[in-house]
Structures are given as C-alpha cells and as structure tokens.
Amino acid sequence: MNEELSPEDHRALAARLDLCHFEEDAPAMVYWHPRGWVLYKLLEDAAREHVRAGGYREVRTPQLVRRAVWEKSGHWGTFHDAMFACGEGADEAALKPVSCPGHIHLVKRMAPSWRDLPIRIAELGLVHRDEESGSLHGLMRLRQFTQDDGHIFCSEEQVAGEIVGFCSELPAFYKRFGFSDISIALSLRPANHLGDGAQWDRAEAALAAALDQLGLPYLVQPGAGAIYGPKIEFVLRDRKGRAWQCGTIQLDFVMPQRFDVRYVDPNGDKRHVVMLHRALFGSLERFLGVLLEQHGAALPAWLAPDQIAVVPVTAAHHAYAQRIADDLAAAGLRVRVAAQNESLAKRIKLAHHDGVPYQIVVGDREMADGTLAIRAREAQWWAPVELAVVDLAQRCQSRPRLPSAQ
Numbered sequence: 001m002n003e004e005l006s007p008e009d010h011r012a013l014a015a016r017l018d019l020c021h022f023e024e025d026a027p028a029m030v031y032w033h034p035r036g037w038v039l040y041k042l043l044e045d046a047a048r049e050h051v052r053a054g055g056y057r058e059v060r061t062p063q064l065v066r067r068a069v070w071e072k073s074g075h076w077g078t079f080h081d082a083m084f085a086c087g088e089g090a091d092e093a094a095l096k097p098v099s100c101p102g103h104i105h106l107v108k109r110m111a112p113s114w115r116d117l118p119i120r121i122a123e124l125g126l127v128h129r130d131e132e133s134g135s136l137h138g139l140m141r142l143r144q145f146t147q148d149d150g151h152i153f154c155s156e157e158q159v160a161g162e163i164v165g166f167c168s169e170l171p172a173f174y175k176r177f178g179f180s181d182i183s184i185a186l187s188l189r190p191a192n193h194l195g196d197g198a199q200w201d202r203a204e205a206a207l208a209a210a211l212d213q214l215g216l217p218y219l220v221q222p223g224a225g226a227i228y229g230p231k232i233e234f235v236l237r238d239r240k241g242r243a244w245q246c247g248t249i250q251l252d253f254v255m256p257q258r259f260d261v262r263y264v265d266p267n268g269d270k271r272h273v274v275m276l277h278r279a280l281f282g283s284l285e286r287f288l289g290v291l292l293e294q295h296g297a298a299l300p301a302w303l304a305p306d307q308i309a310v311v312p313v314t315a316a317h318h319a320y321a322q323r324i325a326d327d328l329a330a331a332g333l334r335v336r337v338a339a340q341n342e343s344l345a346k347r348i349k350l351a352h353h354d355g356v357p358y359q360i361v362v363g364d365r366e367m368a369d370g371t372l373a374i375r376a377r378e379a380q381w382w383a384p385v386e387l388a389v390v391d392l393a394q395r396c397q398s399r400p401r402l403p404s405a406q
C-alpha cells in the first residue's frame, strides 16, 4: 500500500479507518484489525440470515483435499496453476479454490430420494487461489478470501422455481447495503461446452423464463456461460458508475455426473441431480471493498464500525461520557468516546471525517439535566436532531427487511 492512492480508494479508506492491512509475509491475504473484523462479521451475519431464511443449512468442509477430487471436478486440469498444492504421490493435495466438491460429498452421502429435494447447502468457505501478483488489488483480488458459497441440489423440474426464488430476493438484499442500481446478465453456452445440446436448450430456457417471470430486464451474453452450464450474473453499479459483478447463480449438469450424484425418483429410478452454484456477495472481502468504494467512510449506520461518538466538552466530562458510552454499548451499539487531547471542534470533526453516523456531545448542561443532544450524520452538519436514546438504538440497528422465506 505504498503507492499514492486517492483518498476515496478502498485501500486508502481501509487504512484510514483502521480496518485491515497487508504484509509481505502473506501476500494478498488480509490482516483484519478489530474494527475491520466487526464489519466483516456483519457481512457474515447478513449472509447467514439470508440463507437461513431461504431454507439452506450451513456446513463446513475441509480446506486441504487430495488431488483425485480436483481431477474429477476438472479443477486440476484447467485451474491447476492457480491452486496451492502440496505433498507428493498419494498424498498430493491442494487447498480448495471452491467448496463445490465438498458439498457434493455431503449430498452423495445423504443418498437422497425425490422427497428430499431440493437440498440447499451454504458455507462461508475460505478459499485460496494463487492469483498472479500483477492482478492483485487490495481487497478486490486476494489469494485468500471467503465466499458466501451455496449449492442447491434439485431435479431438473425444480430448477426454474429455485432460480426464481434466488433472483427475487436479490434486489432487497443489495438494497440493505445501499445498492439499488443492479443489472443482470444471462450468459449462454460457450463453444467448448460440455453436456448435450438438448439439455442446454432446456437449461437456458429455464433461466430466461425465471427472469421473465420476475419481470427483471437482462442482457443476453452468447458464449459467456460456464462450460458446465448457463449462468445469471448480478452487477452492482456504484455512485461513480463503476460496475461490480457480485451475485451469481449457475446451473451445472456436469459435476453431478462426474461425481455420480443421484437421487431416487418416484418410480424408483436413480437420476442425476442438477446442481446450482450461487453466491450473493461472491467474496466477502471484495464486497467490503466495493462498500467502501460506494460509501467512502460514510457507511450505512448498521455497518459503521463505530456507530456513535460520545464527545466530552472538557476533561471534566470524561467520566460522564464514558458512562453514557457504557450504557449504549450495553444496549448493543458500537460506541467510541472521543476524548483525545484535541479541541472539541477538532474531535467532532474527526468523528465526522471517520464516518461515525451519530455524535453525542456532553458538557455541563447535559450532566446537570440528564438530557442528550444527538447529532446525526444524515442531518445537516451541526444541526442537532431531537432523538431519544431508544430511537438512536433503533436507527443504528435497523436495515431494510429481507423478503420472507420461500
């Protein structure tokens, strides 16, 4: 992070807000600081809440997996250079670049019948990819990151319903983070696609029908699908008009066939399941970078590392300010006491500069009559808003509601 960065660059913001840093000893892997980890955990919580509401069960699968699995999944053949491999002979293995094979093992072990489908599995999967050093870029491209990964295992007849369920929830999910400009692309079969043409026809038609049913406009991208199936991609546009591809749902008939994952249909026949790979954030770390590029230091109150700054007028008010801060922290809010050895004006300005959404200045009057004057970032600078503490708590914790579970 030595190069000259714009103050609005997420790397500069991450340093200024004391969120994280990088070291040469672990290139492109994040050292999270306490304030950054708070933010990261909030993304984790949002992902968990969403998948729970969507009927997923959360799992965890191994980091280091033997070569034979990656050969079967096709990663060893096509992605080997970007995998961290170790060991030799029968022990040769690689750190997982994706969680798909792990989830396949779980479902195979379940030996499901048609009554068990769809099976929805989610994992906050820590993955490693040995990206070339020239392509690395702050939080946007890392060698170690966390995917909000999830897979739906279903019958071919269930695909359309699952796609509709996933896509219908996305606009509300992204809105919570301040993104409302979302564009959608439908990527169709590439020249080197696997699987038979009739299956591709049905899959592409199912994805298009789902988007049509929801009335979501989309751009068709011929040839841009994955080799194993078509995909829908969700692109967020930030305040500067830059596009960030985040969410995706991809249909895959190939991996269930390669790993021979079947379910028993109502006639007692064993049929291959269809697999949908899906993510909302993509990479949590990258999404955090996108959030910083979108909002600068002024993150929405529910995501702010510090939600409230309690600012004592003089040293004589420190103890009282600390008591108020303790009460607010006990109510579950994230609070800092701005008691640095600076002028009152400078401390208020600093908290504002750091994007703290609410400030409470305490002096003689507040101590005498027990009232609090709360200033809100969204209000005009210096314009105090009348806000009871209970309203403050509500404002700090509220966010747009998720759609109800399907």
Ligand SMILES: [Zn+2]
Pocket: 098, 099, 100, 150, 151, 277, 278
């Ligand atoms: Zn996957």
